[in-house]
Amino acid sequence: MPLSKITTSVNNLFRTIKINGEVMQSTYNQLTELVEHHLAVIYNDIELAQSYQEIAHQLLDTMGFKENVQITPPLRHHNNWTQEDAVLITYGDSIESPGEKPLSTLHTFLTDCCAKNINSVHILPFFPYSSDDGFSVIDYSSVNESLGDWDDIKRIASDFRLMSDVVINHCSSRSAWFDNFVKGEGPGSDFFFTASPDEDLSNVVRPRISPLLRETETAKGIEHVWCTFSHDQVDFDFRNPKVLQTFVSIIRQYLDNGVRIFRLDAVAFLWKKIGTSCINLEQTHEAVRLLRTLIEYAQPDAIIITETNIPNRENLAYLGNANEAHAIYNFSLPPLLVNTLITGDCHYLKSWLMSMPPAQNGTTYFNFIASHDGIGLRPAEGLLEDEELTVLVNTMQNFGGRISWRASENGQQKAYEINIALYDALQGTTKGTDKWGFQRFMCAHAIMLGLEGIPGIYIHSLLATSNDYERVKNTSHNRAINRHKWQYDTLKEQLDSPYSQHHRVLNAMGDLLTIRRQQVAFHPNATQFTLQLGSKIFGFWRQSIDRRQSIFCLSNICDEIQEVHLSDINLVGTDEWIDLITKQPIYATDCSIELAPYQTMWISNLPKR
Template identity: 25%
Template sequence: RLHAALSSLYGDRPEFADWYARLLVAIAAAAAIRPASLQALDVQREDDPQWLSRAPPLGYSAYVDRFAGTLRGVRTRIPMLRALGVGYLHLLPFLRARAGDNDDGFAVASFEEVEPRLGDMQDLEDLAAALRADGILLCGDLVLNHVADDHPWAQAARAGNTRYRGFFHVLHDVAEVQACERDLHQVFPQTAPGNFTHVPAMGGWVWTTFYPYQWDLNYANPEVFAAMAAVLLDLANRGIEIFRLDSAPFLWKRRGTACINLPEVERVLVALRAVLDLAAPGTLLKAEAIMPTPDLARYFGSGDDAGHACHLAYHSGLMAASWAALARQDTALLRTQLRLTPALPSGCGWLSYVRCHDDIIWSVLEPERSRPDERAAIAAAARFLSGGPGSFAHGLSVRRADGEGVHGSNGMTASLVGLPEDPRQLADEQALARYALLYALAYWCGAVPLVYSGDELGQGNDAGSGETPPHATDGRWLQRPRYDETRLALAQVGQGTPAQTFALLQRLGAARRRLPASHHETPIEDCSGLDAAILLLARGAHSLAAFNFSAQPQVLDSGRAMAGDWRPLWPDVATAAPAEVTLPPWGCVWWVRA
């Protein structure tokens, strides 16, 4: 599989055979020095290929500094994570970042060092071992698309090193740049417009999809693949068990295209997976592909490679559509996303979530290809989440580059569902129900549902401080607050909103663990009727869930889907579900076969 993928990308080069032989030697060397404890995990997981889907963990995502200060500090949070039921910890970028602006760590200056203020490589290995001992998988970011402009590769290229100049894309004519820009999208239209940055030392314009200080790597050069494969294996040998492949859709560039989701991207991912399967087969790959739902199938592999690219991918369409449903009290966009969701190869799964460190990016709902009424619904949802008369939400919208629409929305879950700012205050019934509704959907749908740091404490938007950039510059800082120790203490003594949200997620996690073993391997069937506010979902004959995206009680006419004997699993009530159920405002029920 490795040879097939790489020969399709680089096989026409006369030096391919020699290059490929050197790559195999490097892979074998990494396998030979893999620690014995990790080799034992590799064997165990190879013997049980369905280990992830058989007992899918609850995930948790956090920035190291905001969550616990340092990597050593993260170890002190393990008891809290276990109390919440977490079995998968994603720590956002912790490798040494660019000096100054660095996209909150995503502009990596060294793949071989931890950011000094967070610790060092020994701290990383110690944390990974401590997490493994507690049954928690460590997920780290592998920033694939780019490096910082002060990374040694970029520095060498700027100094004239021919080999490393080939690691980057450089256009030498402004007309070329303008021609490319006509086909390309803008990731950060307000804060970093355009896709190229003029660098005099490089003699032209460097391709910089994200920020001017993040230089895109040239994967058409096989040396780039070999270098990133070496990074992957080194970090895997240090104890990272899951890699979030940041910005995966942008890896391959071809003039005259949007340079997103090109077929070669899948080949690169299949090759990276094959590298791991040879040297560290217990390690998983997760695609960060924030793309329209139909485009996501390729990230798991297709054809003969189905199930041999990434193990997991974010279901960002489900997330965005759930916020639109909450704002509009209408599940039409949710139903569309479920209908468009591709079936997955065995052993693969969706990562479902409510919020994360990034925007709610509305383009994943395909506004450019959708009907006018769907585009209007998305625009209305974005306005609602920005607050104003009649809204319970307190978020911030980001405009598109052309100013004609909304690119994304920002805000913490608590602020977007209307939980109180004062942690000592109890949340009102409807706000807490909205919070529960969104997390219940994510927990029920995803192979790995993800809790974003602070959500378990009902923590709201960051108010801003001298330590963070102004929110007007980058609205994503709204959902990047420091972990609130006061809220954690209140949760631990059972007081205020933090106690409510923490206990609610604990109960949801307990209910999820009682779902049938085959639940996450079974495709979702949308059994919803004519009521636009109700979403009724089934997974085979063994599990069923109803979600009321309305501020009014709704009678569930379940019809065929409720035939037979069912017992409620969430909320934990004593009586079996009848053929017709009245869901409270923003209410939901999970059932399993009696």
């Protein structure tokens, strides 16, 4: 059956489960049929030893569904998030204390410093690993002993909504699965994708410049194993349904240990087909749809976020028709926002925001401007001109940043990622460092916190951590520059000092988060429109879903005072208005307002008396 007809059939089946807006009770058999349809798309041109029905039953059994039991389908187009949600992104050992498990120290920090304003935490891979700071997983079923154990994970999950990585494209070459592949027997022996170096692989899209195939001596002879990222990260072969079944069991285990947000790492590369680009293939999209079906039927408040560091248009496709990822990383935001603040011109950021479709209910954006990785440049392709990208790269290098490279279509090296701590990245402009670093840094976060979507704040942004050159030297990895490890006693001293950048930023960030979580117009799915206020003022308007609250978000993105004419934003004269950040009233009868360099105003109407 053609893929288009199978997809239509899946959508029709969803409609039988929800009729006229009323959720009906679904039987095990109906859910089985839905999963079968997903499998039919994924394995459409693969000859399988089992029927789709047999595989579907195995998947449902793994997720804990029982036959002859009524199942309540999840609410479609339902938002499992509000303006109160904010996610802290951190490694399990970003903060350490002597003699204490890092996950325990992290829990203490979260409770003491974050609980008032942050309700969710993304703990980056906390499993045993061999490289890539956790993203080359040796064992998916256990917690890295150097961090703690599952009890520590569950304690954090009991106080914060827990987000975990599912490193689904590849695993470590030191895993038991890959050992069995080499031996040719046991679990994992048929889990990995191989190809011949004689095949035409010229169309394959890669984020790295290392050779794609790893020559490996096995019991069956020389095999060439597919490695999208590095030769220590060997790619799975999802043409084998046992790989899918294994990851469903991993997801079930994570649910049982309190995980409620699943980050599908590097999922765009999941399905490989010789002769294609091997990225964003239809089978990959359908695999995400299948995982969404299984996860939200098993745990209705759980969500999937796809990590697809690719051009913007391709990234948007992972939202599907509110039937794929619940959220996607807004990968274009970091390079565009940093570019805006170092050039003092919001043209490109504004054009991008105007082009972004509002997320359907049941989907949203995951906004971030810093992470454990760097500032990805592929998501800026087609949005920033080559000249702008060159200026951005050169400016970041002047501020101590490093550049990671990839091979372009014509075989030349191309900048793939800027590696730099965000606090240092915003300490100046294209003209050099200046006195506005703190204001510029907070302006970036005020813009992000106001935008449609759920905000994710990297721990080293929350703490205003600077470039860690020592870690780069010790690890020889560029990304280590923004993966500092704090000693908790040292950190507490800095946070207690009113003169430190760390104290100043943590308090200012807390103030913005406190304001944000109280505004219904900042709901991730509230209406958003881009304002036309010239190149120096970046502005957008948010309106609550019930239309009772409006917020005009205005940011001066340059180092000179800027004037905004109130006639340009049309404040309703019958409403009272206030800047939520300064608490100063704004009068619709005034002609204009002034914004200091890098100042943000959140101008909101007040409830009618």
